[in-house]
Amino acid sequence: MGVKNYDVVVLGSGPAGEGAAINAVKLGKRVAVIEMAPMLGGNCTHLGTIPSKALRNSVKQIITFNTNPMFREIGEPRWFSFPNVLRSAEKVIGKQVKSRTSYYARNRVDIYFGRGSFVDANTIEVIERNGSVERLHTEKVVIATGSHPYRPADIDFNHSRIYDSDTILKLKHTPRRLIIYGAGVIGCEYASIFSGLGVKVDLIDTRDKLLSFLDTEISDALSYHLRNIGVMVRHDEEYSKVEAFDDGVVMHLRSGKKVKGDALLWANGRSGNTQGLGLENIGLEANSRGQLEVDQNYRTKVESVYAAGDVIGWPSLASAAFDQGRSASGNASSEDEWRFVDDVPTGIYTIPEISSLGKTEKELTDAKIPYEVGRAYFSAMARAQISNEPVGMLKILFHVETLEILGIHCFGDQASEIIHIGQAIMNQPGEGNTLRYFVNTTFNYPTMAETYRVAALDGLNRLF
Incomplete structure (x- = not known):
């Protein structure tokens, strides 16, 4: 068995792996990527972001067809x-x-299709899908193996009526009633999708409110609209056991309730894909969630080994993973400074969408920062009226004295697109980040972009 030499070896071809590999090549390095699946793209392409968002788009079109009077x-x-x-x-x-x-x-x-594992900090052994074995010697390694749904041992995921966020895409029928356990981003997105298909959804939330990291007003709006489309949201509940039968599933809650459904979607947490990597051979240990700890340069405790994407935990978003991968391989390949990715907009593809960036009202209140709020309601915007998408709001939080934009929160159609206009202004240096930009800039009419002008004027009107 010969040894092949590389400058950088990347484990995984999802967003973080792709970002790492392509950036390393651009920096003049010889690069290899190891992918365990038979095709490139990682879970993002095959099981997560891409299929769920494509599915959501189709369901949204169905909802439009079934509710628009013109059709x-x-x-x-x-x-x-x-x-x-x-x-x-x-x-x-x-x-x-x-x-x-x-x-x-x-x-x-x-590209090597197979399972890669560490022999030592600079040697990766690859058992390819055809059974052959290769050894790769490398100066640096980027671990970008992603994550998988957390599966508690007391639930039978082999049962034909029990699914997680990976296997739900293999569902061969349309249940009349679906139990979704876990009301995080994935749970809320699938609650929207299945409810849009006419499925009765029980969304079991282990916390006291939906997506508590969001601005309270946005979280409340999501709760209202999920209930408005027929989703039964049950807060502060935890399961005690799950019974699966040929004709359905019964979830027993610790509160004494029993929830019945035709199928169960488990959407309560994910774990990093670190098993089988041979981390013990390089003195590296994952935490209880299978995640790796990294520093501001995405370097692990082993000097030649970096990690990026879901395998390091927060924020576990494809958008961030691309940039984390680029930064990891940039640090591994060059002496230049590569940024730590911490200004990540939240994009949640419920129906309607949610997107946010910066501080929430609670965070600003707790920090005793004097702020004011500017809002623009989609129902009053010409473009939203034309497209028949009146549900939603853009909310800008800004400093009372300097008018610096401190947070932007959007709920409604195209929220994940709209947020980037505000993001661009928030990232302007010095006094470039100010609410007055939106007042003194002419926006196309009618557009959803002009919600910024309307929200800015609303905010300025609140000052005295």
Whole structure:
């Protein structure tokens, strides 16, 4: 067995792995990527971000068709099965794999399909899918192996009616009633998706409010709209046991309640993919959630080994993972300074969307920072009225004295796009970050971008 030499070896081809590999090549390094799955793209492309968002888009179109009066002239509302709707997502996955494969080929990155593990800090052994074994010697390693759904031992995930956020994409029928355990981002997104398909959803939340990291007003709006579309949200509940039968699932809650459904989607936490990497051979240990600790340069406690993406925990977003991977390989490849990714906008693809950046009202209040609020309601915006998307709001938090923008929170259609206008201004140096930018800038009309002008004027009107 020969040894092949590389400057950087990347474990995993998801967003963090791709960012790391392509950036290292641009910096003149010889790079190899090891991917355990038979195709490139990682869980983001095949099991997470891409399929769930493609699925959401299809469901949103169905909701529009079934609720818009203009389409009622065509015929009665239509019912669509989950497997049929899922087919559109599968087409997107194929396109994404093709694109991502071309990136590696164009940049001459060597790809090994198989399981990689550490022999020592500079040697990776790869057992390829065809059974052959390769050894790669490398100066630096970037671990970007992602994460998987947490599975408690007392729940039978082999049962045909019990799913997690990976296996739910293999659902072959449309349940009449679905139990979703865990009301984090994934749980709330799938609650929106299935409710949009006419499924009765019980969303079991182990906390006292939905997505507590959000601004309270936005969290409350999400709760209202989920309930408005028929989702039964149950707060402060934990399961005691789950019974699965041929015809359904019963979840017993510690409060004494029993919740029945045709299927269960477990969406309560994820763990880093660090098992089988041979970390013990380099003196590296993952925490109880399978995650690796890194410093501001994305370096682990082993000098030649870096990590990025879901495998390091927060914020566990594809958007951040790309940049974390770039920074990790940048630090591994160059003496230049590469940023620590901490200004990440939140994008939650419920129906409607949620996106936020910066401080919440509670954080500013607790810090005793004098702030004021500017709001623009979508129901009053011409573009939202034209597109028949009146639900939502843009909320700007700004400093009373300097008018510095401190936080932006958006709930409604295209929120994840709208947020980036504010992000660009918040990142301006010095006095460039000010609410007055939105008052003194002409926006196209009608657009959703002009919500910033409306919100800014609303905020200035509150000053005295």
